[in-house]
Amino acid sequence: MYQRIVLKISGEALAGDRKDTAFDDQVIGGMIQQIKTVMQAGTQVCLVIGGGNFWRGRSADSQMDRTKADQIGMLATVMNAIYVADAFRQAGIKATVQTPIVIGNVSEVFSKEKAIERLEKGEVLIFAAGLGHPFFSTDTITALRGAELDVDGLFFAKSIDGVYDDDPAVNPNAKKYDHITAEQVVKQNLRVIDMAAANLCFERKIPVIIFGLQEENSIIRAVNGEPIGTVVS
Numbered sequence: 001m002y003q004r005i006v007l008k009i010s011g012e013a014l015a016g017d018r019k020d021t022a023f024d025d026q027v028i029g030g031m032i033q034q035i036k037t038v039m040q041a042g043t044q045v046c047l048v049i050g051g052g053n054f055w056r057g058r059s060a061d062s063q064m065d066r067t068k069a070d071q072i073g074m075l076a077t078v079m080n081a082i083y084v085a086d087a088f089r090q091a092g093i094k095a096t097v098q099t100p101i102v103i104g105n106v107s108e109v110f111s112k113e114k115a116i117e118r119l120e121k122g123e124v125l126i127f128a129a130g131l132g133h134p135f136f137s138t139d140t141i142t143a144l145r146g147a148e149l150d151v152d153g154l155f156f157a158k159s160i161d162g163v164y165d166d167d168p169a170v171n172p173n174a175k176k177y178d179h180i181t182a183e184q185v186v187k188q189n190l191r192v193i194d195m196a197a198a199n200l201c202f203e204r205k206i207p208v209i210i211f212g213l214q215e216e217n218s219i220i221r222a223v224n225g226e227p228i229g230t231v232v233s
Contacts, residue, residue, distance in 0.1 A: 002152040002223050004044040004119065006127075007035070008142040009157050011052035011080055013213050022053040023083060032084075032091050034219040035124065039093070043223055044119040046149065047126045048142045049084060051076025070134035077138065078103065081128035088124055095124040100132035112148050119149075136196065143197035147204045154201065154208045155222055156193060161212030162230035163192045179231045182208070192232075201232065208232035 009031065016024030035045055054076035058069045081097040088095035096118055097107040107128065108114065115125055130141045139156075146154045163185070166174040182202035186195060192210055193201075201208050211222050211229025221228045 001041060001225065002043055004046075004149065004151045005153050005155055005223065006046045006048060006142050006146040006149070006151050007155045007157065007219065008048045008138065009050070009213065010159070011050035011054065011076065012159070013157065014049070014080060014084070015053040022080075025087070028084060028087050029091075031213075031219065032087055032093070034217060036091060036093060037220050038223045039122065039124070045124050046115070046119070046145060046151070047081075047084070047124060048138050048145070049077055049080045049126065049128070050138045051080060054079060067134040070130075070136075074129040074132070077130065078107065078128045081126040082106065085124075085126055093124055094122075095126055097126045097128055099127075099129040101129055103129070110145075115145075115149060137194045139194040139197040140200075143193075143200040143206070146206055147200060151206065154206055155219070156208065156210045157213035157219065157222075158210060159212070159214070161215060163190060163210055163232065165190075177230045178227065179233070182232050185232055192230075198232075205233075 014023050014028055015021065016027035018024045039045055051073050055073050057073060058064045078099065085095040085097050098110040098115065099107040100110050102109055118125055127141060127145050130136055130138055142154055163177045163180055164174040168174040182198055185192060185198045186202060209222050209229055209231055211218050218228060
């Protein structure tokens with residue numbers, strides 16, 4: 001059982017299979033119940049949520065300025081964080097949104113001391129707005145916050161069930177890794193997480209578990225150390 005984790009959820013995962021809305025409350029409710037279970041067992045949980053259900057960089061306009069596109073993406077993660085924080089509230093769990101930038105009374109500015117204090121009180125922390133700067137992904141903030149807060153592991157819940165040596169959607173013979181080193185991820189440019197995040201995990205020796213969110217009780221199983229997905233260490 002891990003004592004303190006950062007769990008990264010893609011923005012697209014919040015919408016589930018629905019195309020008519022940014023949020024699927026059944027998917028979000030199931031995710032929250034799993035997180036509640038691991039918290040009751042003693043694990044402190046931080047979340048990072050992407051913004052892909054609202055915005056995918058310059059995909060709408062390839063000529064758009066990259067900085068502006070990334071700023072919109074940061075705001076998309078804030079919207080997701082606020083929605084999920086309220087879903088936690090409805091489930092009886094206090095959740096606080098922390099950002100690296102001041103957004104009025106919408107969020108709390110990130111502080112390591114405040115973050116640890118809230119975690120030790122049994123709260124969920126949701127990190128939004130990335131690093132507050134363009135050109136960095138939510139993978140990077142996941143690794144950075146994990147390093148700052150001395151977590152036991154980083155958990156990436158994805159649409160794919162682990163790390164493969166090739167794209168399994170294109171190559172049916174692609175081989176899935178049960179275990180791989182962060183050094184291999186960097187050297188082979190496997191792109192399961194961005195290179196900045198992979199390098200930080202390699203340097204700080206933070207274990208990474210990459211697994212499929214759609215698998216039954218996948219968050220609980222991953223946090224309990226069951227063989228699921230791919231372990232990057």
